[in-house]
Amino acid sequence: MKCSTCRKAAKWLNQKDLEYQLIDIVEQPPLLDYLNLALEQHFDDKKRIFNTRGKAFKSISPDINSLSRGEIIQLLSNNGKLIKRPFLVYEKKVILGFNEIEYTKLFM
Numbered sequence: 001m002k003c004s005t006c007r008k009a010a011k012w013l014n015q016k017d018l019e020y021q022l023i024d025i026v027e028q029p030p031l032l033d034y035l036n037l038a039l040e041q042h043f044d045d046k047k048r049i050f051n052t053r054g055k056a057f058k059s060i061s062p063d064i065n066s067l068s069r070g071e072i073i074q075l076l077s078n079n080g081k082l083i084k085r086p087f088l089v090y091e092k093k094v095i096l097g098f099n100e101i102e103y104t105k106l107f108m
Helices: 004-015 032-041 043-049 057-058 069-078 099-105
Strands: 087-092 093-096
Touching: 004 099, 032 043, 032 069, 032 087, 032 093, 043 069, 087 099, 093 099
Parallel strands: none
Antiparallel strands: 087 093
16 A cells, blocks of 8 residues: 555554455546545535645646536546545545544544
8 A cells, every 4th residue: 555644544444443445546446426425525625535735636737616526526537546545435424535533433
């Protein structure tokens, strides 16, 4: 696992003895259902879904607010490097990035 934030999330999940399935979203972007769920939950801040610090994002620098929902889903499904990692899906909730407080609220 190359992503340091993903390693932090995995370490936290392991310490809590929580089972999870690790999927490399760069190689295998999330299912469209999960991308739509993330977009629904973060519609007020669509930029949060994107890995804005990554080279892939900087190379295209999209004006996210001008993109339609379909255009955002297409961008993310075609390039996993554009997606904020880790991309945690639990039941009907998506958490983007690793925030220990958010993880604790979700699992404890």
